[in-house]
Amino acid sequence: MEDLIEEVGGCAITDGGFATQLERHGASINDPLWSALCLIKDPHLIKKVHLEYLEAGADILVSSSYQASLPGFVSKGLSVQEGELLLERSVKLALEARDSFWNSIKTSSEHKYTKALVAASIGSYGAYLADGSEYSGCYGPCVTLDKLKEFHRRRLQVLVKAGPDLLAFETIPNKLEAQACIELLEEENVQIPSWICFTSVDGKNAPSGESFKDCLDVINKSDKVHAVGINCAPPHFMDSIICKFKQLTKKAIVVYPNSGEVWDGRAKKWLPSKCFDDDDFGCHARRWRDLGAKIIGGCCRTTPSTIEVISKALREK
Numbered sequence: 284m285e286d287l288i289e290e291v292g293g294c295a296i297t298d299g300g301f302a303t304q305l306e307r308h309g310a311s312i313n314d315p316l317w318s319a320l321c322l323i324k325d326p327h328l329i330k331k332v333h334l335e336y337l338e339a340g341a342d343i344l345v346s347s348s349y350q351a352s353l354p355g356f357v358s359k360g361l362s363v364q365e366g367e368l369l370l371e372r373s374v375k376l377a378l379e380a381r382d383s384f385w386n387s388i389k390t391s392s393e394h395k396y397t398k399a400l401v402a403a404s405i406g407s408y409g410a411y412l413a414d415g416s417e418y419s420g421c422y423g424p425c426v427t428l429d430k431l432k433e434f435h436r437r438r439l440q441v442l443v444k445a446g447p448d449l450l451a452f453e454t455i456p457n458k459l460e461a462q463a464c465i466e467l468l469e470e471e472n473v474q475i476p477s478w479i480c481f482t483s484v485d486g487k488n489a490p491s492g493e494s495f496k497d498c499l500d501v502i503n504k505s506d507k508v509h510a511v512g513i514n515c516a517p518p519h520f521m522d523s524i525i526c527k528f529k530q531l532t533k534k535a536i537v538v539y540p541n542s543g544e545v546w547d548g549r550a551k552k553w554l555p556s557k558c559f560d561d562d563d564f565g566c567h568a569r570r571w572r573d574l575g576a577k578i579i580g581g582c583c584r585t586t587p588s589t590i591e592v593i594s595k596a597l598r599e600k
């Protein structure tokens with residue numbers, strides 16, 4: 284990850300909203316598995332979306348496993364073994380897209396691309412609950428550290444074995460889940476780098492109300508985690524969050540905010556709110572880089588055109 288950041292001039296671009304782009308192609312993801320439903324129904328579309336983000340200039344692809352889980356697949360009537368194959372497929376599809384894109388352009392002397400890395404997405408427990416609780420962090424008293432580790436363990440093992448370049452823990456909403464992720468990375472002796480991203484609904488704390496200082500103190504103790512940041516929070520929080528994270532950690536900072544719309548977990552739809560358009564992302568991406576972010580992209584409701592604008596803004600001399 285550090286090599287990629289250096290190779291691309293100090294700031295790598297991750298992709299944009301994966302589920303958002305699936306939906307724009309007509310995929311129906313109103314389901315407890317959300318975008319991971321496409322792993323069963325339409326894997327070709329997953330590859331197409333990965334290729335679109337590569338074309339737009341993403342240096343990092345995040346796999347389609349955000350809301351994929353073994354209990355989720357089993358509740359659809361699949362066996363554990365079938366579920367494991369689907370998790371593996373999520374990484375393979377991204378690797379295949381990356382390799383075929385790279386093979387198609389690498390011999391041309393004029394291309395502007397770097398060979399992308401594939402990050403296996405590991406969505407939070409709240410994502411699996413499919414009730415929007417990745418934005419509240421309220422898992423209730425029954426959800427202990429051990430329960431969170433057991434939820435994450437097998438999926439992590441299968442995703443690591445599938446051969447991604449990175450692990451991307453996404454939308455972590457509280458300190459307990461950050462602790463679970465750190466302990467798992469140690470216990471499983473994971474050798475590939477990880478990033479851990481939190482959500483935020485107030486721009487100051489994790490959704491649970493716990494301070495980012497407390498959350499980052501947990502993460503700073505682990506050398507398995509190479510970057511820490513925020514995803515799927517409103518973009519106008521990023522300036523102050525980057526400044527705050529710079530004081531709280533020496534790890535690389537990653538930011539890939541959503542458009543600013545707000546997810547209604549009950550109605551399962553995005554509610555309009557103060558939003559950034561693609562051009563806003565372009566201007567702000569430069570600012571986020573200048574403030575010290577090392578990986579920048581978009582999350583829900585951003586699209587390949589957002590990533591193209593970010594790429595132009597960051598790569599143009």
Ligand SMILES: C[S+](C)CC[C@H](N)C(=O)O
Pocket residue numbers: 314315317350409410411412413414415417454515546548551583
């Ligand atoms: C990042 S959110 C929009 C993903 C969907 C959510 N976990 C749900 O199922 O409601």
Ligand SMILES: N[C@@H](CCS)C(=O)O
Pocket residue numbers: 299300301302303318345346349404453454515582583
């Ligand atoms: N990687 C996931 C994140 C959702 S918050 C996606 O882009 O769909």
Ligand SMILES: [Zn+2]
Pocket residue numbers: 300514515541582583
């Ligand atoms: Zn998102």
